[in-house]
Amino acid sequence: MTNATVLLDPTAELSPVMRPRLARPASLEGRRFGLLDINKARGDVFLDRIEALLVRRGHTVHRYRKPRFSILAPTELKQQIAAQCDIAVEALAD
Amino acid sequence: MKQFPDGLIAVVKRDCPTCALIEPVLRQLAAQDGLLTVYTQDDPAFPAGAGTVVDDRELENSYHLGVAFVPTLIRVRDGSEAERAYGWDRSEWEALSKLQGLGAGLPASRPGCGSRTQEPGMRARLTVRFGGAIFAARSIPVAPSADDIELCYERGWTDGLPVVPPTRERVLEMLEGTTRKPQDVIGVIPPDRVECSVEKAAINAVMAGCKPEYFPVVLAAIEAALVPEFGLHGVICTTNAVAPVIMVNGPIARRIGMNARENVFGQGNRANATIGRALQLVVRNVGGGRPGEIDRACFGTPGKYSFCFAEDESGGAWESYALEKGYSKQASTVTLFTGDGVAPIIDQSARTPEELIGSYAPCLRALYHPGQVVDVAAFLVVSPEHARIFHQAGWSKQKVKDELRPLLQVRSRDLKRGFGVDDDAERLKRESPDACVPKFRSGTLNIIRAGGSAGLFSAMISGLGSITIGPVTREIGT
Numbered sequence: 001m002t003n004a005t006v007l008l009d010p011t012a013e014l015s016p017v018m019r020p021r022l023a024r025p026a027s028l029e030g031r032r033f034g035l036l037d038i039n040k041a042r043g044d045v046f047l048d049r050i051e052a053l054l055v056r057r058g059h060t061v062h063r064y065r066k067p068r069f070s071i072l073a074p075t076e077l078k079q080q081i082a083a084q085c086d087i088a089v090e091a092l093a094d
Numbered sequence: 095m096k097q098f099p100d101g102l103i104a105v106v107k108r109d110c111p112t113c114a115l116i117e118p119v120l121r122q123l124a125a126q127d128g129l130l131t132v133y134t135q136d137d138p139a140f141p142a143g144a145g146t147v148v149d150d151r152e153l154e155n156s157y158h159l160g161v162a163f164v165p166t167l168i169r170v171r172d173g174s175e176a177e178r179a180y181g182w183d184r185s186e187w188e189a190l191s192k193l194q195g196l197g198a199g200l201p202a203s204r205p206g207c208g209s210r211t212q213e214p215g216m217r218a219r220l221t222v223r224f225g226g227a228i229f230a231a232r233s234i235p236v237a238p239s240a241d242d243i244e245l246c247y248e249r250g251w252t253d254g255l256p257v258v259p260p261t262r263e264r265v266l267e268m269l270e271g272t273t274r275k276p277q278d279v280i281g282v283i284p285p286d287r288v289e290c291s292v293e294k295a296a297i298n299a300v301m302a303g304c305k306p307e308y309f310p311v312v313l314a315a316i317e318a319a320l321v322p323e324f325g326l327h328g329v330i331c332t333t334n335a336v337a338p339v340i341m342v343n344g345p346i347a348r349r350i351g352m353n354a355r356e357n358v359f360g361q362g363n364r365a366n367a368t369i370g371r372a373l374q375l376v377v378r379n380v381g382g383g384r385p386g387e388i389d390r391a392c393f394g395t396p397g398k399y400s401f402c403f404a405e406d407e408s409g410g411a412w413e414s415y416a417l418e419k420g421y422s423k424q425a426s427t428v429t430l431f432t433g434d435g436v437a438p439i440i441d442q443s444a445r446t447p448e449e450l451i452g453s454y455a456p457c458l459r460a461l462y463h464p465g466q467v468v469d470v471a472a473f474l475v476v477s478p479e480h481a482r483i484f485h486q487a488g489w490s491k492q493k494v495k496d497e498l499r500p501l502l503q504v505r506s507r508d509l510k511r512g513f514g515v516d517d518d519a520e521r522l523k524r525e526s527p528d529a530c531v532p533k534f535r536s537g538t539l540n541i542i543r544a545g546g547s548a549g550l551f552s553a554m555i556s557g558l559g560s561i562t563i564g565p566v567t568r569e570i571g572t
Contacts, residue, residue, distance in 0.1 A: 004238065005261060006234070007236060008261070009234055010251055010260055010297040010375065012286055014288070017234060019249070
């Protein structure tokens, strides 16, 4: 038996099967930003520029860095970002 | 339904000693041109030299033929089954094949073995795969790289503990626990006011960890919870700590192994744990009653994971709650009431009923607040060791209630303002401060038996109760 697993929906099916992305914030007013450098070359160039623009608009900006780009962000880092920021921006690079 | 060609069909497996024994018989039958088709369940090389041997390791043919034993010999005539024989019986096989001299030298008969279609869980797997089981609920495919238990979390289907992933096979097996049709509507679940079908209940019962044999209890519990007198919407959205509590009475409690004794309100019994949880998952998933949303409980209670038990009906000195409500001893029932926890009453020195109720009364009077007499209800749970004191003195349950009543009075001067005290009580408080008001309005104090054999304890399960809201009992169907 090699059937793929299929689960039956236990809910009232009021929400779509494909879960929507988190709603975008209605306003950036007063939001704290986290800039995550995934540790790939020149990602920091992009993030430095974003930081400068955000700071000029009066936002609090925290910088974070993954140990390596090829791994999942460590749980501790994700928890730190979630606790300190309202919005996270991640930079791909190359 | 799959069509099979006219002639003889034999279904066998190598693992069956009788099938192995009759390998020469199968060769004899195969020698007749085009007469025999063999379906082999475990080894395509078996039986050797028996003509057309079809590999049926996936069991599709065995499933469609409804084979329960091997060997099975079937004659198909004009596209449909005419005759069938199980196991090996020379005279039967000769009559069915219209050939003589089968299996010379073999015993005249031998019983067969179970078909692989009868292996545990196989029937549901085959029905889903080949039988076109149709579900009304939408399917959520799990990506090969995904963890199905984590998927249940991500979709918000759990109460915080892992759930059993509701696969089609498990849901099909759960549905076999009832005679009700999957599309039957049990009722409308608050707060979203969505119809709950038997199938949706089965999906949630699977997730809760129920066995199919528990499912009729789950269905009755959902029905009872939806009776307006229980007030499920209020129970879900109140800021109070209450959970729906399920008490089971009658033979089904013993049949499915529910716990009424040691650690009765604690962990460890599958039926107790999962039946209560199934109701909560229905409330969460079908009704949309989720904490932080419509569920605005200030504290909540661990009972909101599951709060379900059986009343101890042994001994028979006191009639059970269900008997009090007019159900027969043969009836199995669920009773739903609201409860926010278990508060023990410890009295290890009382040896007379009078002393014991003297201990109960102040504890019961203090429930919620010593001055609260409105919207407070309780189930007083008497353990075997405390019950013995009443039994030995010949006190019936009704006598305990009657003797408790005068002790469960609150002076009107002590009524707590702002806690549901109505205008009449306010006037009483002003005009007759020494008058007494009963702590529990008629019917909001109930007495039941449960608990382990050791321990001079009783317990109170407090909850919401009023003239309009109270316990609801329903008979458990099939």
